[in-house]
Amino acid sequence: MVDLSINCGGIKSPNPFWLASAPPSNSAYQNCKAFEQGWGGTVWKTIGEPVMNVCNRYGSIDYNGEKIIGLNNIELISDRPIEVNLKEIAETKKLWPDRAVVVSLMVESKREAWHDIVKRTIDTGADGIELNYGCPHGMSERGMGAAVGQVPEYCQMITEWVTEVSTIPVLVKLTPNVTNIRYPARAAKAAKASGLSLINTINSIMGIDLDTMKIQPSVGGLSSHGGFAGPAVKPIALHLLSQVTSDPEINLSISGIGGISTWRDALEFILLGADSVQICTAVMHYGFRIIDDLIEGMTNWMEEKGYTSLNEIKGKAIPQITDFGNFNLLHKTVARIDQSKCIHCNLCYVACDDGAHQCIDLIPVNEHNKTQVREEDCVGCRLCAIVCPVEGCISMVRLDNETTTKTWNELMEDFKRENKPLSWKNLAEFQKEHGIVIH
Amino acid sequence: MINSAPKLSDKKYEENFKELKPAFSKNSAVAEANRCLYCYDSPCKTACPTHIDISVFIKKIATGNLKGSAKTILESNWIALTCAKACPVEELCEGACVYNDKGEKPIEIGRLQRYAIDNYFSSGMPELFKAKEKNGMSIGIIGSGPAGLACGAELALLGYDVQIYEASEVPGGLSTWGIAPYKVRQEDSLKEVELIKSLGVKIKTGIRIGESISIEDILNKHDAIFVGIGLGESSKLNILGENLGGIVGALFFIENVKKEKWNSVDVGKKVAVIGAGNTAIDAATEAKRLGAEKVSIIYRRSEEEMPANDFEFRLAKHDGINFHFLTSPIEFSGNHKVEKIKCIKMQLGEKDKSGRRKPEPIENSEFSIDTDMVIFALGQQSNKDFLNSIPELKISNGRVVVNEKTYQTNNPKVFAGGDCINGGKETVNAAYDGKQAAHGIDEYLNNKK
Numbered sequence: 001m002v003d004l005s006i007n008c009g010g011i012k013s014p015n016p017f018w019l020a021s022a023p024p025s026n027s028a029y030q031n032c033k034a035f036e037q038g039w040g041g042t043v044w045k046t047i048g049e050p051v052m053n054v055c056n057r058y059g060s061i062d063y064n065g066e067k068i069i070g071l072n073n074i075e076l077i078s079d080r081p082i083e084v085n086l087k088e089i090a091e092t093k094k095l096w097p098d099r100a101v102v103v104s105l106m107v108e109s110k111r112e113a114w115h116d117i118v119k120r121t122i123d124t125g126a127d128g129i130e131l132n133y134g135c136p137h138g139m140s141e142r143g144m145g146a147a148v149g150q151v152p153e154y155c156q157m158i159t160e161w162v163t164e165v166s167t168i169p170v171l172v173k174l175t176p177n178v179t180n181i182r183y184p185a186r187a188a189k190a191a192k193a194s195g196l197s198l199i200n201t202i203n204s205i206m207g208i209d210l211d212t213m214k215i216q217p218s219v220g221g222l223s224s225h226g227g228f229a230g231p232a233v234k235p236i237a238l239h240l241l242s243q244v245t246s247d248p249e250i251n252l253s254i255s256g257i258g259g260i261s262t263w264r265d266a267l268e269f270i271l272l273g274a275d276s277v278q279i280c281t282a283v284m285h286y287g288f289r290i291i292d293d294l295i296e297g298m299t300n301w302m303e304e305k306g307y308t309s310l311n312e313i314k315g316k317a318i319p320q321i322t323d324f325g326n327f328n329l330l331h332k333t334v335a336r337i338d339q340s341k342c343i344h345c346n347l348c349y350v351a352c353d354d355g356a357h358q359c360i361d362l363i364p365v366n367e368h369n370k371t372q373v374r375e376e377d378c379v380g381c382r383l384c385a386i387v388c389p390v391e392g393c394i395s396m397v398r399l400d401n402e403t404t405t406k407t408w409n410e411l412m413e414d415f416k417r418e419n420k421p422l423s424w425k426n427l428a429e430f431q432k433e434h435g436i437v438i439h
Numbered sequence: 440m441i442n443s444a445p446k447l448s449d450k451k452y453e454e455n456f457k458e459l460k461p462a463f464s465k466n467s468a469v470a471e472a473n474r475c476l477y478c479y480d481s482p483c484k485t486a487c488p489t490h491i492d493i494s495v496f497i498k499k500i501a502t503g504n505l506k507g508s509a510k511t512i513l514e515s516n517w518i519a520l521t522c523a524k525a526c527p528v529e530e531l532c533e534g535a536c537v538y539n540d541k542g543e544k545p546i547e548i549g550r551l552q553r554y555a556i557d558n559y560f561s562s563g564m565p566e567l568f569k570a571k572e573k574n575g576m577s578i579g580i581i582g583s584g585p586a587g588l589a590c591g592a593e594l595a596l597l598g599y600d601v602q603i604y605e606a607s608e609v610p611g612g613l614s615t616w617g618i619a620p621y622k623v624r625q626e627d628s629l630k631e632v633e634l635i636k637s638l639g640v641k642i643k644t645g646i647r648i649g650e651s652i653s654i655e656d657i658l659n660k661h662d663a664i665f666v667g668i669g670l671g672e673s674s675k676l677n678i679l680g681e682n683l684g685g686i687v688g689a690l691f692f693i694e695n696v697k698k699e700k701w702n703s704v705d706v707g708k709k710v711a712v713i714g715a716g717n718t719a720i721d722a723a724t725e726a727k728r729l730g731a732e733k734v735s736i737i738y739r740r741s742e743e744e745m746p747a748n749d750f751e752f753r754l755a756k757h758d759g760i761n762f763h764f765l766t767s768p769i770e771f772s773g774n775h776k777v778e779k780i781k782c783i784k785m786q787l788g789e790k791d792k793s794g795r796r797k798p799e800p801i802e803n804s805e806f807s808i809d810t811d812m813v814i815f816a817l818g819q820q821s822n823k824d825f826l827n828s829i830p831e832l833k834i835s836n837g838r839v840v841v842n843e844k845t846y847q848t849n850n851p852k853v854f855a856g857g858d859c860i861n862g863g864k865e866t867v868n869a870a871y872d873g874k875q876a877a878h879g880i881d882e883y884l885n886n887k888k
Contacts, residue, residue, distance in 0.1 A: 064473040064501065343540035350479035362480070369480060389476050390541060 002302040003309045004295065006040075008275035009195025009253035010169035011128040013100035015040035016266065016310060017294050020257055020278035021104035021130060021173070024288070026078060028088035032095060034283075038291045041100025042092075043197070043255075043278060046077035046132045047085040048106040048117060049144065059206030059216035059226060070232035071281045072204045074217050074224055076138045077106055082117075090124040100276075102128040102171065105162075106135065106144050109154065114161040121168075128168050130255075131159060131193075133184070134175035134200020136227045146200070149175035152187035159191030169194035171255060174240075176202050181240045185250050195253035196244060197278065199237045201227025230281035234259030238272055242321050245273030261290075263297035270310055271317040325409040330434055332400040333380040335360075335373045341393040344368040348384035348394060356383045357439060375399075377439055406434075443708045443811050444730040452701035455728035456620045459754070460524065460550055468554040472501035475546050478537055483548060486535035489516040489871045493532055497551055509559035510567045512552055517592040518585040518870035520560070520631055521614040523553035524623045526867050527717075527748050560630050564637055571598035576884055579604065579661035583642055584612020585866045586667030586857030588631060589873030590880075591640040597881050603642040604657070610642050612669055613858075614866060616694045619721040621728070625697055654828050658852065663880045666829070666839065666848070666855040667873060670819035670863055676713070680771030689714075689722040689816035696725045707812025710734045711780055713768060719816035720751040720760075726814070727758045735761040735808060737768060739785050739798040763808070767800065771813060780808045818863060829853060838862050845879030846872060854880050 004015040018041035019025040019034055026045040034042060053076055061070040078085055093101045103126045107113040121129055133155055135145030148154045155172065162170050172188035174181055176199040185196055203225045208215050215223035237258020244250055256274030260266050261282035269277050282290055307313055337348065337360075349371050352360040359377035363370045373384075385394040406414075411430060412422065420426045431438065447455070463471065475497040483493040492511050499508035512519045528534070528549040536545030559565075578594050580587045583605040591601040609615055614628035636642060648654055658664060673688025675681055685707060695704045710726040712719050715738035727734045736755065738745060741764045745752065755762075763782070770781040784804035787796035821837030833840040833849035839860045841847060846854045856872025858864065 065470045343537040344482055345476050345478035345537045346480050347476065347478060367485065368482065389537075 001308065002299045004040075004298060004302075006275050006310055007253075008100075008255050009128070009171060009193075011041070011100050011102060011171075011194075011276075013040035013276065014098055015295055015298075016270065016274075016276045017041070017291060018043055018100060018102070018255065018276050018278045019283065020280035021045050021102075021132065022280035022284075023073075023075060024280060024283040027080075028092045030288075031092050031101075034288045034291070035092075035096045035099050037288045038295055039099070039288065041102065041127075041276065043102040043104050043130050044085070044089055044126075046104035046106045046135070047082050048077055048132075049108060049139070049142070051076040051079050051138075053079045054219045056217045056219070059204075059223075061206050061230075061232065068230055068281065068285050070204075070206070070228055070230040071284065072201070072206050072217075072226035072228045074137050074219075074226040077104075077132065077135065082120075086120055086124055089121075089126055093125040093127075100128065101126045102130050104130040104132050104173070106132040106139060109143060109148065109158060111161045114158060115165050118162050118165050122166065126168065128171060128194070129162065129166060130171045130173050130197055131162060132173055132200075133158075134173045134198075136175060136177055136201055136203050137225060146175040146177055149173075149184055149200070150178050152183040155184045156187035156191045159188050159193050163192040171195045171197045171253075173197040173200055173257075174244075175200045176236060176240055176258075181243050182247050182250065185244045185247070185252075189250055189252055193252065195255060195275070196250075197255040197257055198244065199233070199240050199258045201229045202233055202236065204228030229259065231259045231261055231265075234265060234268075238268060241269060241272045241274060242318065245315060246318050246321050263294045263301065266294065266298060267301065267313070268317075270314055273315040273318055275310075275314065325412075326407050328405040328407055329411065330400050330404055330406050330436075331398075332436075333382075333396040333398050334375045334378040335380070335382070335384050335394050336375075336397045337371055337373060337384075338393050338395070339370065341390050342371065343390055343393075344371075345389060346371060347387045347389065351383050351387045356381055359439075360384060376437070379439075404434075406430075442705050444706045444710075444726075444732065445708075446702050447730050449701075452729075456699075456701070458524075459621050460553075462557060463547075463550050463554045468500055468551060469503075471547055471551060472497045475501070476537060482535040482537060483532040483546075486531050487515075488531070488865070488867045489522075489874070491515040491519075491532075491552070493548055493552075496555060497546065497548070500551055500555055505555055505558045506562070506565060506567070508555040512555055513559075513567060515874075516867070516870050517589040517635065517874065518614065518631055518866055519552060520556045520627050521585065521618070521623050522867045522870060523549050523556060524627065525614075525618045526865060527750065529750050530748055531867070560634075564634055568596055568638075570596045570638065573600065574598040576600065576662040577602065577660070578663050578665065578880060579657045580665045580667060581648060581657070582606075582612060582667040582669060582857070583610035583632065583644075584667055584669050584857060584869060585614055586669075586869040586873035586876075587612070587665065588635045588640075589870045590665045590667060590854075590856065590877045591873075592635045592638050593874045593877030594880065595635075595638040595640050597877065599662075599881075601640040602661070603640060604646045604648060604652070605642055605644045606647045608645050610644055612667075616697050617690060617718075618697075618866075619693070619725055620696060620699060621724075625699060649825065649828055654830075658830075662852075662884055664829075664853045665846075665873070665876055665880065666826075666853060666859060667857045667869070668822055668825065669858040671822040672820050673815045674817040674820050675815055676768065676817070678768060678770055680773070680777065683771050683773050684776040685773070685811055686771060686777050686813040686815070689718050689814050690819065692722055692814050693718070693725065696729070701729060704729055706731055707810065708732050709810045710812045710814065711768075711808060711810045712736045712814045712816050714738065714816035714818070715740075715762075715764075716746040716816060716818065717748065717751050718818075719814075720747045720755045722814045722816050723760045724755055724758050726812070727760060731812075733761065734759075735763055735810075737763045737766050737780070737782065737808070739765065739767040740795065741765055741787065744787075744795050765798065767798065769805070777810060777813050780810055780813065782806055782808060819858075821859065821862075826859070836862070841876075842879070844875070845882060846876035847879055847883060851883065854883075 021043040133149030139145035140147040256269030496511040577600040611628035785798040791797040831850035857869035
């Protein structure tokens with residue numbers, strides 16, 4: 001029996017799927033509708049400072065006919081009065097005691113203001129608090145959101161103001177718009193946060209209409225950078241997640257965010273150490289109903305693989321992440337094309353010849369060209385396998401003896417020991433010794 | 440006049456003759472274009488007789504570079520709209536699409552080509568190619584079908600003064616007169632004619648060579664001649680009763696349909712089409728769509744040997760055409776007008792010269808088919824009389840013999856292409872011949888200088 005329930009920094013939910021603090025979690029109507037359909041939790045759209053929104057609010061990037069591979073927005077935090085939000089939060093929590101109701105907060109950088117809103121949030125019966133230090137637009141101009149998240153000292157100071165009065169778990173939501181996400185993460189840890197949520201949206205300009213020369217979103221002809229989210233940001237989110245979860249100094253629960261659309265995406269975040277996942281863009285595109293496949297797909301995968309709880313797989317991919325210097329330089333693979341599967345599109349040929357290392361030949365045979373790898377020249381880069389449209393047609397075959405290893409770091413130590421400087425000549429010697437030919 | 444088929448409402452006619460493959464909307468064209476893998480040295484390009492750089496023009500549709508897409512197409516093929524709509528794509532480009540090997544639906548190349556070319560015409564045919572400076576030489580082209588038009592367009596860009604002579608009052612050859620209206624409408628062909636004219640090619644219609652002007656005059660007037668006259672009358676069987684009323688050639692019938700005045704086309708109630716090539720299917724299907732109650736195709740070999748391709752055969756079956764395979768007509772009878780066809784059953788014997796099993800009559804197997812209209816679709820005869828009037832032309836099996844690269848005939852000043860050299864192939868083959876011949880002519884005249 002598969003159990004999808006999770007505990008993220010003390011916040012429990014029957015499954016790991018939470019609505020991210022965003023337009024889909026704006027109201028009791030929406031959050032209750034999502035819970036009815038099976039969502040495990042919600043991070044209520046940020047409440048706090050008085051704001052007003054504008055129209056329009058979104059820009060989208062479509063690719064090759066695929067709509068919304070990325071979405072950006074300039075919508076601010078909730079523009080509904082704080083009293084209305086707090087009342088609805090309390091009502092929602094009462095109706096859905098088994099779901100996680102987390103409230104996202106953002107107020108001006110004053111200790112009293114934070115103390116006040118934290119206490120009022122706790123009074124609603126909410127399960128946790130998320131500190132919005134990530135909002136990259138509008139609020140940051142007013143000294144909030146990303147303006148806090150980008151300065152580890154502010155991050156720590158404000159988080160302390162919250163944790164010193166909070167009786168419920170506190171998650172700090174991190175902005176990706178920094179050079180090293182570990183610093184704000186460590187600051188949150190130092191301030192006794194229960195966990196981290198990441199990533200918030202990325203600063204972006206989505207594009208320009210070539211007929212009107214307008215940038216979307218366009219507010220009466222003016223635009224601004226907005227927060228970029230959706231499937232296109234997933235690789236960036238996964239990287240930043242790995243930065244945080246592979247840092248032994250941090251060791252906090254994580255709510256993963258950034259381009260999660262399917263149960264597959266969600267599992268990838270969990271494999272890199274997330275406890276819960278938050279979803280926004282996919283819901284904005286298709287609605288709450290995607291929860292059906294999220295839960296069912298994840299459950300089926302767990303059953304097929306023989307797992308019963310998410311804890312068994314949490315962080316399982318993290319140990320692979322290392323530095324370049326630890327890679328085995330003697331690991332040798334080459335591409336092999338399964339001619340019986342080849343459909344003769346020749347994309348591997350042109351990719352290799354123009355974009356890689358010129359080691360695929362195009363040999364005319366009957367009415368087709370035959371693509372053939374010159375294995376002695378193949379550098380094993382895998383570009384051909386990536387461009388090949390046929391699954392399993394090009395595979396990477398391992399050719400080294402699998403026992404001898406030498407990393408760059410080890411090689412540099414060897415050089416040091418042997419008093420050899422790092423030079424092209426000395427590298428060539430090492431390559432010759434191991435039969436490595438550079439073309 | 441036969442004209443015994445019941446008349447239909449205008450709406451019904453339009454429905455019956457509406458395009459089989461409708462135009463793409465912008466969204467569906469872009470979606471389909473995005474599905475293209477953008478193969479390198481793609482099999483579809485190789486399969487296209489004119490070698491259009493298909494994946495390149497498709498990607499240009501995907502990026503919204505429709506003018507560039509049309510240019511890529513027209514660089515290889517001047518008869519791009521007719522080909523987009525009438526090519527047997529299942530056997531050519533789409534049949535070669537790598538998606539077939541992947542077990543997926545091939546890219547709809549024909550419809551995408553049409554999308555790009557439709558856009559080119561509707562955007563007012565902006566100039567795509569710069570013609571070379573006029574070289575003072577003049578070429579005469581006989582026939583304004585796809586071969587002649589393609590040859591003329593290419594020569595005009597090479598700097599020649601081009602004069603096309605067309606016997607019909609309306610130019611375009613078989614593109615205008617010979618393709619079923621649910622594939623290509625006359626206006627499509629005439630757009631192509633306009634494009635070629637916009638390049639400076641002059642077309643004189645209603646000119647029968649040997650009548651209003653002699654072949655000698657034309658040979659004297661021009662530096663070289665291109666012959667793209669296609670074929671002549673529909674072939675017949677030489678059996679009894681062939682000259683009865685109600686018996687027509689497929690081309691004659693289809694030409695009438697192409698006038699698009701549906702209710703005045705002469706069509707019978709019970710139509711028999713003799714032959715089973717693509718033209719036979721066109722004639723049968725058109726007769727049915729015009730209101731004929733029963734349409735039969737009579738073919739002396741079996742389904743397996745039938746020259747019509749799968750797409751056509753499916754279309755005929757969809758339209759409820761009866762097929763009498765292994766059946767040969769031996770006599771037509773009737774009182775002035777055909778009323779009965781006496782047929783005999785056939786069986787297949789040994790292979791003949793064409794490599795197909797030879798049909799042989801089965802004794803005592805005669806039977807009759809009631810009919811009031813017979814359409815011969817047994818291919819066309821060559822235009823012997825005219826070809827013989829051109830000095831030094833070498834002809835074999837009714838086909839003009841040409842050098843396969845330069846398209847030069849035995850008369851160095853005369854070049855030829857299209858159906859008159861191949862005995863009747865696709866539009867796309869004629870388009871290729873005409874273009875290649877233009878370069879053959881250019882090379883010949885340059886060497887002569």
